[in-house]
Amino acid sequence: MNNVLAVDIGGTHFRTGLFDEQGRRLLILEGDTDRQAGREWMLEQLGRRCRDLIAQTDAPVKACGLSFGGPVDYMRQSVTSVHSAGWEGFELGKWMEQSLGIPCALDNDANAGALGEYRFGAGRGAKSMVYITISTGIGSGLVYEGKLIRGKDCVAGEIGHIPVSDSGARCSCGGRGCLESFSSGGAIEMRAREWAQRRPEHVARLIELSGGGEITAKGLMLAAAEGDMVATHILRETTRWLARGLLMVIRILNPDIIVLGGGVAQSGALLLDTIHGFLEELASPTIHYSTEIATAALGNYSPLYGAAAMAMTMDKPT
Amino acid sequence: MNNVLAVDIGGTHFRTGLFDEQGRRLLILEGDTDRQAGREWMLEQLGRRCRDLIAQTDAPVKACGLSFGGPVDYMRQSVTSVHSAGWEGFELGKWMEQSLGIPCALDNDANAGALGEYRFGAGRGAKSMVYITISTGIGSGLVYEGKLIRGKDCVAGEIGHIPVSDSGARCSCGGRGCLESFSSGGAIEMRAREWAQRRPEHVARLIELSGGGEITAKGLMLAAAEGDMVATHILRETTRWLARGLLMVIRILNPDIIVLGGGVAQSGALLLDTIHGFLEELASPTIHYSTEIATAALGNYSPLYGAAAMAMTMDKPT
Numbered sequence: 001m002n003n004v005l006a007v008d009i010g011g012t013h014f015r016t017g018l019f020d021e022q023g024r025r026l027l028i029l030e031g032d033t034d035r036q037a038g039r040e041w042m043l044e045q046l047g048r049r050c051r052d053l054i055a056q057t058d059a060p061v062k063a064c065g066l067s068f069g070g071p072v073d074y075m076r077q078s079v080t081s082v083h084s085a086g087w088e089g090f091e092l093g094k095w096m097e098q099s100l101g102i103p104c105a106l107d108n109d110a111n112a113g114a115l116g117e118y119r120f121g122a123g124r125g126a127k128s129m130v131y132i133t134i135s136t137g138i139g140s141g142l143v144y145e146g147k148l149i150r151g152k153d154c155v156a157g158e159i160g161h162i163p164v165s166d167s168g169a170r171c172s173c174g175g176r177g178c179l180e181s182f183s184s185g186g187a188i189e190m191r192a193r194e195w196a197q198r199r200p201e202h203v204a205r206l207i208e209l210s211g212g213g214e215i216t217a218k219g220l221m222l223a224a225a226e227g228d229m230v231a232t233h234i235l236r237e238t239t240r241w242l243a244r245g246l247l248m249v250i251r252i253l254n255p256d257i258i259v260l261g262g263g264v265a266q267s268g269a270l271l272l273d274t275i276h277g278f279l280e281e282l283a284s285p286t287i288h289y290s291t292e293i294a295t296a297a298l299g300n301y302s303p304l305y306g307a308a309a310m311a312m313t314m315d316k317p318t
Numbered sequence: 319m320n321n322v323l324a325v326d327i328g329g330t331h332f333r334t335g336l337f338d339e340q341g342r343r344l345l346i347l348e349g350d351t352d353r354q355a356g357r358e359w360m361l362e363q364l365g366r367r368c369r370d371l372i373a374q375t376d377a378p379v380k381a382c383g384l385s386f387g388g389p390v391d392y393m394r395q396s397v398t399s400v401h402s403a404g405w406e407g408f409e410l411g412k413w414m415e416q417s418l419g420i421p422c423a424l425d426n427d428a429n430a431g432a433l434g435e436y437r438f439g440a441g442r443g444a445k446s447m448v449y450i451t452i453s454t455g456i457g458s459g460l461v462y463e464g465k466l467i468r469g470k471d472c473v474a475g476e477i478g479h480i481p482v483s484d485s486g487a488r489c490s491c492g493g494r495g496c497l498e499s500f501s502s503g504g505a506i507e508m509r510a511r512e513w514a515q516r517r518p519e520h521v522a523r524l525i526e527l528s529g530g531g532e533i534t535a536k537g538l539m540l541a542a543a544e545g546d547m548v549a550t551h552i553l554r555e556t557t558r559w560l561a562r563g564l565l566m567v568i569r570i571l572n573p574d575i576i577v578l579g580g581g582v583a584q585s586g587a588l589l590l591d592t593i594h595g596f597l598e599e600l601a602s603p604t605i606h607y608s609t610e611i612a613t614a615a616l617g618n619y620s621p622l623y624g625a626a627a628m629a630m631t632m633d634k635p636t
Contacts, residue, residue, distance in 0.1 A: 151446070251480045
């Protein structure tokens with residue numbers, strides 16, 4: 001019986017895990033990402049924890065899967081993130097192989113999360129699944145008959161950068177009117193800040209539930225669950241755009257299931273109910289579909305489980 | 319060496335063809351669809367022509383593929399069109415099997431056209447292809463690794479009914495703001511009629527190129543190619559929405575190639591140049607893609623060739 005290692009590197013947390021070949025987690029180590037500390041610090045943390053995990057098991061550890069929370073060049077198995085200092089162009093897959101002495105595969109967290117939910121989460125048994133992660137930005141991964149659809153240039157699933165409007169704030173990608181600039185956690189927080197500036201008397205509860213400082217998407221979702229007026233307003237505004245994005249996915253792919261992951265999706269039923277209401281409004285009365293919409297069964301751990309799945313199959317460019 | 323039959327039933331024309339197993343057409347018979355004459359007339363035409371084609375060859379004819387220019391229930395191999403009197407619920411596949419005594423497979427013209435272009439046209443050699451047919455309406459078919467992606471409810475590829483705007487005319491599907499109501503041949507003709515009512519002094523050339531009666535999408539494309547002001551204006555207006563739809567497909571699937579078929583796409587370079595201009599405007603400067611956009615290599619014959627491909631593989635529900 002072989003085991004595998006899984007690594008999930010995110011902007012706020014990172015995780016390393018030991019899994020058996022059935023995808024059962026044997027041990028998970030968690031840490032907070034210190035963005036100021038840079039790449040070398042992170043690599044040192046990862047290397048040490050992975051070696052610790054290997055030392056904890058008598059079974060051979062045959063491979064390691066890596067999920068990176070930012071742009072990845074899959075073909076080169078390298079990070080392309082320009083937002084995290086020191087990471088751009090770094091061949092993380094190769095570095096990890098040399099550090100651990102076992103085969104390693106790298107992908108972005110949207111694809112890893114998609115694989116995780118497909119193999120071990122809400123997408124089990126589906127023929128086709130679209131995983132959409134909604135946190136600071138919006139990413140997605142497409143699984144069809146067990147495999148990721150990556151696209152010609154490995155930019156399939158860039159649902160966050162679908163053009164949904166001619167207006168709207170400029171997006172981080174340089175475009176305008178992207179879904180991400182209307183429906184992401186970042187968009188929610190920007191709308192909350194605008195409210196706080198214009199109508200500070202209405203946002204006391206949002207600030208409280210966000211921990212007292214800047215209003216966070218998480219705090220806003222909590223306030224919306226309580227029925228807070230401003231939070232409900234912002235949630236509905238952003239979710240209507242999200243529903244339009246989901247309907248585009250349904251119209252184009254009509255998948256078995258769309259799985260929503262990332263921080264914003266943790267609000268669960270509140271988000272799903274709001275989405276379904278808007279889909280009723282937007283959808284055609286004559287084109288029937290039964291695509292299921294669900295939240296991630298593995299919560300924040302979808303990418304880590306996906307990294308384990310990558311380690312099991314070692315499906316990577318050669 | 320076996321041969322196959324192919325049938326393409328459209329709203330204005332119908333075609334029957336005899337193909338060899340390499341997809342070479344041996345003989346094609348064409349006819350004009352008489353909408354008033356109804357279903358029985360059409361069936362009589364098809365049956366007779368198919369039997370004529372079978373009689374023309376010494377090689378065994380092993381199967382027949384059928385493309386229908388309207389909604390089809392693929393799982394039940396029946397027509398679901400409500401627009402063509404007498405066709406709704408008709409099990410065309412079974413009828414043809416009983417009439418000809420050979421296995422028959424039925425699909426809609428968007429899926430058939432996609433298969434035709436993938437096997438014998440502009441999509442040859444691609445891993446992933448999206449075929450979009452733009453005529454009175456907008457339909458599409460997705461081919462991935464040689465097979466159609468039909469979706470959970472067989473409504474994948476309903477790109478014509480992507481919601482692109484909150485406003486706009488009510489669509490034939492009952493929805494509002496569908497791409498089809500902005501970018502189809504029907505939408506082009508509706509815009510031309512509006513111009514003709516408001517500014518009749520500007521549409522003389524459009525009417526002339528449309529044959530003297532109602533302005534047609536075909537006449538408008540001819541006028542646009544001459545630089546006619548109104549035609550150019552309408553073409554740019556409708557193509558900008560189409561480009562947005564194409565960018566959605568690229569963002570979600572990043573296919574190797576998007577093939578544009580149907581009457582509107584026959585305008586070729588003029589349409590492609592206009593699309594590329596708007597894609598430059600709409601696309602992000604940082605998310606690079608190399609998805610090719612081309613017009614159908616088989617022109618109006620994509621669905622007929624696709625029907626031949628269906629007959630060769632006999633890939634249908636059992």
